[in-house]
Amino acid sequence: MEAGLPLPSSSLxxxxxxxxxxxxxxxxxxxxxxxxxxxxxxxTGSTAKHAVDRIGKLLxxxxxxxxxxxxTSKKTHEQALSLGIPLSDLDxxxxxxxxxxxxxxxxxxxxxxxxxxxxLLREKMVxxxxxxxxxIVDESKLVNYIGGSxxxxxxxxxxxxxxxxxxxxQNLFQESGCVAKLRTLGEKAEPYVTDNGNYIIDLYFKQSxxxxxxxxxxxxxxxxxxxxxxxxxxxxxxxVAGELGxxxxxx
Ligand code: 5RP
Numbered sequence: 001m002e003a004g005l006p007l008p009s010s011s012l013x014x015x016x017x018x019x020x021x022x023x024x025x026x027x028x029x030x031x032x033x034x035x036x037x038x039x040x041x042x043x044t045g046s047t048a049k050h051a052v053d054r055i056g057k058l059l060x061x062x063x064x065x066x067x068x069x070x071x072t073s074k075k076t077h078e079q080a081l082s083l084g085i086p087l088s089d090l091d092x093x094x095x096x097x098x099x100x101x102x103x104x105x106x107x108x109x110x111x112x113x114x115x116x117x118x119x120l121l122r123e124k125m126v127x128x129x130x131x132x133x134x135x136i137v138d139e140s141k142l143v144n145y146i147g148g149s150x151x152x153x154x155x156x157x158x159x160x161x162x163x164x165x166x167x168x169x170q171n172l173f174q175e176s177g178c179v180a181k182l183r184t185l186g187e188k189a190e191p192y193v194t195d196n197g198n199y200i201i202d203l204y205f206k207q208s209x210x211x212x213x214x215x216x217x218x219x220x221x222x223x224x225x226x227x228x229x230x231x232x233x234x235x236x237x238x239x240v241a242g243e244l245g246x247x248x249x250x251x
Contacts, residue, residue: 073118152202159191
């Protein structure tokens with residue numbers, strides 16, 4: 001699909017759309033929620049990138065005015081700067097009107113897994129401070145339960161004795177068949193280091209971890225854990241783009 005405005009939802013089924021097209025359609029829809037004068041949380045990842053590009057374009061065209069963006073990662077900071085989006089932070093703007101971000105998993109109650117892109121801590125800080133949090137995904141991100149994709153649920157940990165922290169995390173979810181792995185990069189398998197100088201332990205579950213709030217509390221009680229990638233009860237709207245069209249789910 002050519003870059004441009006998203007298609008009306010009734011047209012989606014008549015075209016062959018790539019996953020990236022679906023991400024862009026969801027992102028453009030979310031940008032419609034933005035009004036001039038808003039303080040915006042700018043998400044991270046390949047879906048959020050489309051939203052940030054679109055915001056930059058609308059600013060340049062004068063269709064949006066007086067926007068202030070708070071990026072959720074160094075990468076998004078760079079992208080927003082290059083687009084001329086005025087930037088700030090939570091110290092100066094502790095209340096965020098609207099945040100738009102992608103997700104790795106969305107359950108039927110709009111709970112999320114985030115952070116496979118590594119930015120979960122700043123995302124949770126910014127999105128936890130916003131009045132409205134619009135999540136943008138293609139339909140591949142929908143799961144029956146958190147952890148249900150079989151892919152990683154990230155936990156940001158300090159570098160000091162990370163193996164000890166990883167084994168405590170794995171033991172916590174033994175009954176769910178949890179395997180904890182340090183996230184690494186490249187052929188040399190160097191540890192992945194977050195924007196905050198920490199490591200990420202990815203947790204893989206064989207079955208549901210049950211009560212998410214209880215799981216969250218247990219993870220956060222482990223000294224050495226900084227934050228986890230479960231975003232429980234935080235999304236106010238989830239926009240899902242699929243082959244059959246757009247679905248907007250509100251809390
Ligand atoms: C980054 C994130 C992303 O929002 C999440 O990984 C989704 O990414 P993408 O839009 O590329 O699928 O949480 O930390």
